[in-house]
Amino acid sequence: MRITNQEIARIFQQIADLLEIQGENPFKVRSYRRSAESLRGLPEEASQLYARGELAQVPGIGASLAAKIEELLTTGRLEYYESLKAQVPAGLVEMLAIPDVGPKTVARLYAELGIETLEQLEEAAREHRIRPLKGMGPKSEENILRGIALYRRRQGRVPYGEAWPQAQALLEALQPQPAVHRISLAGSLRRARETIGDLDLLVATEAPRQVIEAFTALPPVREVLAAGDTKASVLLQSDLQADLRAVAPESFGAALQYFTGSQSHNIALRDLAHDQGLKINEYGVFRIDTEECIASATEEEVYAAVGLPWIPPVLREDRGEIQAAAQGRLPTLIERPDLRGDLHVHSHWSDGTASILEMARAAQAQGLEYLLLADHSRALSVAHGLDADRVRAQREEVAAVNAALPGFRVLHGIEVDILSDGSLDLPADLLAELDLVVASIHGGLRQSREQITRRTIAAIESGVVHIIAHPTGRLLGQREPFEIDLEAVWEAAVRHGVALEINAHPLRLDLTDLACRAAKERGVRLVISTDAHRPEEFAYLEYGVRVAQRGWLEAADVLNTRPADELLALLKP
DNA sequence: GCCGTTTTCGGCCCGACTGTTTTCAGTCG
Numbered sequence: 001m002r003i004t005n006q007e008i009a010r011i012f013q014q015i016a017d018l019l020e021i022q023g024e025n026p027f028k029v030r031s032y033r034r035s036a037e038s039l040r041g042l043p044e045e046a047s048q049l050y051a052r053g054e055l056a057q058v059p060g061i062g063a064s065l066a067a068k069i070e071e072l073l074t075t076g077r078l079e080y081y082e083s084l085k086a087q088v089p090a091g092l093v094e095m096l097a098i099p100d101v102g103p104k105t106v107a108r109l110y111a112e113l114g115i116e117t118l119e120q121l122e123e124a125a126r127e128h129r130i131r132p133l134k135g136m137g138p139k140s141e142e143n144i145l146r147g148i149a150l151y152r153r154r155q156g157r158v159p160y161g162e163a164w165p166q167a168q169a170l171l172e173a174l175q176p177q178p179a180v181h182r183i184s185l186a187g188s189l190r191r192a193r194e195t196i197g198d199l200d201l202l203v204a205t206e207a208p209r210q211v212i213e214a215f216t217a218l219p220p221v222r223e224v225l226a227a228g229d230t231k232a233s234v235l236l237q238s239d240l241q242a243d244l245r246a247v248a249p250e251s252f253g254a255a256l257q258y259f260t261g262s263q264s265h266n267i268a269l270r271d272l273a274h275d276q277g278l279k280i281n282e283y284g285v286f287r288i289d290t291e292e293c294i295a296s297a298t299e300e301e302v303y304a305a306v307g308l309p310w311i312p313p314v315l316r317e318d319r320g321e322i323q324a325a326a327q328g329r330l331p332t333l334i335e336r337p338d339l340r341g342d343l344h345v346h347s348h349w350s351d352g353t354a355s356i357l358e359m360a361r362a363a364q365a366q367g368l369e370y371l372l373l374a375d376h377s378r379a380l381s382v383a384h385g386l387d388a389d390r391v392r393a394q395r396e397e398v399a400a401v402n403a404a405l406p407g408f409r410v411l412h413g414i415e416v417d418i419l420s421d422g423s424l425d426l427p428a429d430l431l432a433e434l435d436l437v438v439a440s441i442h443g444g445l446r447q448s449r450e451q452i453t454r455r456t457i458a459a460i461e462s463g464v465v466h467i468i469a470h471p472t473g474r475l476l477g478q479r480e481p482f483e484i485d486l487e488a489v490w491e492a493a494v495r496h497g498v499a500l501e502i503n504a505h506p507l508r509l510d511l512t513d514l515a516c517r518a519a520k521e522r523g524v525r526l527v528i529s530t531d532a533h534r535p536e537e538f539a540y541l542e543y544g545v546r547v548a549q550r551g552w553l554e555a556a557d558v559l560n561t562r563p564a565d566e567l568l569a570l571l572k573p
Numbered sequence: 574g575c576c577g578t579t580t581t582c583g584g585c586c587c588g589a590c591t592g593t594t595t596t597c598a599g600t601c602g
Contacts, residue, residue, distance in 0.1 A: 065574070100600065233590095274586080
């Protein structure tokens, strides 16, 4: 029996939805939401906290929720949850995902029209059976139908790497507008969450109407969902929603803080402000008694007004950053220029598109000093993986490239497959001849947690492997991570000095931000690599750095911030 | 349901937009 924090969080989230539909006390609902967030951000499994009797010390979890977690951990189910589910049809919860359809509406549709499913809701809207309800009208029916269509077209969120370029394009299109003083990303995009629900932009302007008109007329805009005096929402051709807020230049900092979130960070911050007799909204920080505004122009001022240093957006998840800021313990986050090399690069020797020289030149152009060539091994025949002979032949080309590219260094390595039985795809003596060896799992993904964990640890213990690549194998929106006991992997990695990769490919981002943070606390060595198959993909390093930052990593926590010789001495003593 | 050197009870972040109203409830972030 194993229940993860994510699963508990999901159940609490569901309970919150169910209670909300039932019209329960909103603060009780919020407690469940807050505890779910708290659980998602936990660097440790709840089962371990439970074993130490420390569950109720987690912020937002008191006696009642601790008891519910205990019930889940020990019995695998939660009676309270089961009984709620028995009272509320499952379809009602799904209906909450439709924009503009909230718990009150869902409850009334059920009580007054007997609507229990998305299909029934759609039918009722088509047949104009919703407009007779008080507070409803033709527009409501229209919105519901449009919302359902959108929900079906695009379920869920898109990867950061897909959203970011689109947001950047909007930003660049609006920047030259004369009415735009300043413009910035906000929301989860500015915090660099791994997936993004919609694009948030913030503009400082004295002519908001003008900016909003320009925004809603941009070419990528397919449909205008709402447009007022201070904000507009549009649907892009890509089906992503983009929201723009326009604020006066003097309150840009307060608005940027406000709209960057996260929601739970802001709630915690306002709580702190409240204790000091202050109130924070998107216009500034105000004294509650006199209404005097004491900060608004910059984010630094806003944080300073409540006695804190500026907190980087990537940390604003209410995962201890406010306490850390108050105690002067915020990390000095790693930045992209700190990286000196890329430790996972492919060439056309396997499934890359470019020559070793082309990849090396591209890496150098990105300001890197070295790369580790890590083409696939023979088991990955679809990728034209290398056998022993081709590895040796490749060595000569690596030497030639190094001779041709002064000031840059290509390290010769390989991405060797960890086979289903835990052995490596190439002989140990051959691997030992290489500069560094990256190992990873590409097959046998459906094996049990025990098997996959054992395979990974076998590679770590092999004595010839230096880096484990994409340790969980997940592909965002396409493939769940495979079952693996990361705690056990970290323990073995620390013992053998093997590094784990933060794979910067926008669909992988593997390890995750949370895993980075937990791994760091356990003393695990980490590297950031692109897994580049094409020269352009060195730009992915930026995404990897974002993950690392969200995991509270500093430059010293990441091995490839070091010069090549130092790195080699550490990994291959 | 959580939380507390002012509280174990009474608070709990805050405002904009929409669609429906004719002063507001619901939703959203």
